[in-house]
Amino acid sequence: MDQLAKVFSLQEQLVDFKGPYKNELATIKLLHEPTKKQHFQQLTKQLLAHLEKEEQNQRHDHQSCQEEARLLREEGNRIYKAMSNQNRLLEACRLYTKAIFKAESAYDELCLAFANRGMALQEFGYYQEAYDDCCHALEFGYNQKLQHKIVIRLAYCAAKLKNIEDLERHLECLREKDLNDGYIKQLLELEEILTDLQESKDTANKQTQKEEHLDKQEIIIDSNCDNRYMIAKNNIAAHEVIFQEMASAFVPIEDNIICHQCATSFMCAPIPCPHCHHRVIYCSRACRQSHLYIHQYECAAYRLNLLQMLGVSHLAMRLVLTYLPEILTHFTQDSNTLETWTKLLELNQKGHSKVDPLRPQYATSLGMISHLNKVSPNELMYYALSANLLQVYLEKHTKFFEQFPLNKRQDSKIIVSALILRHAGQLLVNGHVGYALSFSLDLPLLEPSIWQSTWRLKLGCLHKLSQIKLTTAMNLPYLSLCNHACDPSIRTKFDGRQIIVYASKNIKAGDEIFNCYTQDYNNSLRQERTEHLQDVYKFQCRCTKCMKSDYDEAYLNYHQYKCESCGKWFAPTNLNWWLESDLEVAIDCTHCKVQQVFPWYQQFFQLLENIHDKSSRQLLYKSFYQLNNCLLDHNSLKLNMAGELIEACFKAREDGYSLDTEDYLNLEKVIRQQLLAVSVQKGSHSLNYLGKMTYLWDLMALKKCKLDKEELETMLKLLENLAREIRDIFINYYNDFIEQQQQCK
Numbered sequence: 001m002d003q004l005a006k007v008f009s010l011q012e013q014l015v016d017f018k019g020p021y022k023n024e025l026a027t028i029k030l031l032h033e034p035t036k037k038q039h040f041q042q043l044t045k046q047l048l049a050h051l052e053k054e055e056q057n058q059r060h061d062h063q064s065c066q067e068e069a070r071l072l073r074e075e076g077n078r079i080y081k082a083m084s085n086q087n088r089l090l091e092a093c094r095l096y097t098k099a100i101f102k103a104e105s106a107y108d109e110l111c112l113a114f115a116n117r118g119m120a121l122q123e124f125g126y127y128q129e130a131y132d133d134c135c136h137a138l139e140f141g142y143n144q145k146l147q148h149k150i151v152i153r154l155a156y157c158a159a160k161l162k163n164i165e166d167l168e169r170h171l172e173c174l175r176e177k178d179l180n181d182g183y184i185k186q187l188l189e190l191e192e193i194l195t196d197l198q199e200s201k202d203t204a205n206k207q208t209q210k211e212e213h214l215d216k217q218e219i220i221i222d223s224n225c226d227n228r229y230m231i232a233k234n235n236i237a238a239h240e241v242i243f244q245e246m247a248s249a250f251v252p253i254e255d256n257i258i259c260h261q262c263a264t265s266f267m268c269a270p271i272p273c274p275h276c277h278h279r280v281i282y283c284s285r286a287c288r289q290s291h292l293y294i295h296q297y298e299c300a301a302y303r304l305n306l307l308q309m310l311g312v313s314h315l316a317m318r319l320v321l322t323y324l325p326e327i328l329t330h331f332t333q334d335s336n337t338l339e340t341w342t343k344l345l346e347l348n349q350k351g352h353s354k355v356d357p358l359r360p361q362y363a364t365s366l367g368m369i370s371h372l373n374k375v376s377p378n379e380l381m382y383y384a385l386s387a388n389l390l391q392v393y394l395e396k397h398t399k400f401f402e403q404f405p406l407n408k409r410q411d412s413k414i415i416v417s418a419l420i421l422r423h424a425g426q427l428l429v430n431g432h433v434g435y436a437l438s439f440s441l442d443l444p445l446l447e448p449s450i451w452q453s454t455w456r457l458k459l460g461c462l463h464k465l466s467q468i469k470l471t472t473a474m475n476l477p478y479l480s481l482c483n484h485a486c487d488p489s490i491r492t493k494f495d496g497r498q499i500i501v502y503a504s505k506n507i508k509a510g511d512e513i514f515n516c517y518t519q520d521y522n523n524s525l526r527q528e529r530t531e532h533l534q535d536v537y538k539f540q541c542r543c544t545k546c547m548k549s550d551y552d553e554a555y556l557n558y559h560q561y562k563c564e565s566c567g568k569w570f571a572p573t574n575l576n577w578w579l580e581s582d583l584e585v586a587i588d589c590t591h592c593k594v595q596q597v598f599p600w601y602q603q604f605f606q607l608l609e610n611i612h613d614k615s616s617r618q619l620l621y622k623s624f625y626q627l628n629n630c631l632l633d634h635n636s637l638k639l640n641m642a643g644e645l646i647e648a649c650f651k652a653r654e655d656g657y658s659l660d661t662e663d664y665l666n667l668e669k670v671i672r673q674q675l676l677a678v679s680v681q682k683g684s685h686s687l688n689y690l691g692k693m694t695y696l697w698d699l700m701a702l703k704k705c706k707l708d709k710e711e712l713e714t715m716l717k718l719l720e721n722l723a724r725e726i727r728d729i730f731i732n733y734y735n736d737f738i739e740q741q742q743q744c745k
């Protein structure tokens, strides 16, 4: 990072960005001025060489990768063989996974680790993942003489997956091998399964996939002026799906372990690329193969750790990589740089009024609004230098530019830089952040303490899935057509790389459909939102909520304290004082100006430290209920304290301290208060609500509380707001532990 800053600052001195902004092409051309170009590009190459050197210094040699992976795999084998250990399969898988990561490109170990993980996954019941691992074992050079061991496993998994074609292929391969009696017996069994599958194939219900009509409501996009927006053509009822969109490109945020192809964060058998220090991961072999085209141009950048320094410019480059085949068609023999650029930009004029969000065309992305003309010269310089760096990287470390006509190589470099710059500018105001409920565990699907079988949690473990994580930065150009309001008319659900947009309230035909780019009016102050919207999105918000005279009333209602002196309700100047590291800050009543002591605050957290002690817990519940005397209704601090109390009680239970009936009654009461407050602040369809709901479901599963039928049905309906695989986990949990006992009532 330091080196990047150093090189960028040297490059800045070589370019004059002071003049008026024209467009991305003209900006990039400034970096290519003949007099400075050589020195300028030399600095970029030096930076890349520096990263290469750093990577080489940190790289583990083949032998140590091999050795560390071997030790992990052998430890996995030891656990796998320990028949008395009921968690052995997932524990072994965990170690095999670590071995796969450690092996990097030491293929001789990598293939063994895949083979062994495949064996354990198969036994646990993850057949598709086991199948993929066996394919990887073969791909990375599993011993020729022992390959029948892997092929028989492939055949077994194909049989479990009812994949006749694969099963036929693997059995054919096995028939040609010289097998011992044991294997011949297995082969005959598999032959029988194949016959059964073939016979049942014809009678099986052929499920034709229904082509769902995805945008139930017609959306009009006014493209006559620069500022496009979305309106409802028909009345749209609250909670109806308005449209769905598939992200054409996305990148994982930070170090989240997410499949780079389908964006799932739920993987029981992560498959890392062996060449870029496992910085790119897939959930399946199919995803790995689908992503090969993009990854061939990114692998070296991941290896050099270049991309994490560049944030939005990385997503911009992915957009270019995704649409390269389309971009290439615009490079003709006889047009010059400006003509090619103009032709590319004309695409969006043709495209944006007829957009298919599920099959996004490049035109839609090219047409997104950008405010590069309004950013500071320093900011513009940063994005231009990042675009240039990525272009030079593609040139030096990949075969990317070989796809362009030979006589257009120079043009293509300038245009590719200009496109990366254009998309970075667009994504600054059009990028979307995906989020999901997640576990706060490393390799959560391989955590033996929480799973009873595939996708089925153990009793009392649903609350482990209560965290909300930001997962991806996405390009969703159709959703981006919605303008902002602080009281939006939509809510969004992220499901892998697909987004589903629901009406959050009734929308009348002709009404504009608004998204919210910040925290909404219910969860932030107008001034905070205004500053952010002005800084990033370059506009002054004039939505109905911001134009009201009591614009902050809703939010301030969640921060009302009763003054210890005058007894009046007030909202402190520093609303979230309890989130700050320095808790010594003085809180004064805004009416009588008397400084507050808040003795209940210290007392509560002291009691929390002794949660294992029954009498402390009793005092804790009492002091929580007493908060109602000094904190109004759904006060955010009270909500936070409820969260601390609930988590601490669940943790105590996990640590082996038994909670009694009174504890559970109190817990239920506190969880319900928390859920009510979250539904008021964030809405009951929010992930925040669903995350907190897991605690109540755990109490139900543990037979410590009961819900009436109506309440339970309402909660079940809310599961629609979860991504598919997370919803499955909730439904399995409901079926395993809740449904039956609720029926027994």
Ligand SMILES: C[S@@+](CC[C@H](N)C(=O)[O-])C[C@H]1O[C@@H](n2cnc3c(N)ncnc32)[C@H](O)[C@@H]1O
Pocket (backbone or CB within 6 Å): 226, 227, 228, 229, 368, 369, 371, 429, 430, 480, 481, 482, 483, 484, 485, 536, 537, 538, 539, 540, 541, 542, 543
């Ligand atoms: C994601 S885009 C929305 C679609 C945009 N109107 C377009 O034509 O592409 C965000 C940009 O739209 C404009 N915008 C969005 N909401 C707005 C609002 N409430 N008032 C004024 N401008 C707005 C701002 O320029 C903002 O940076």
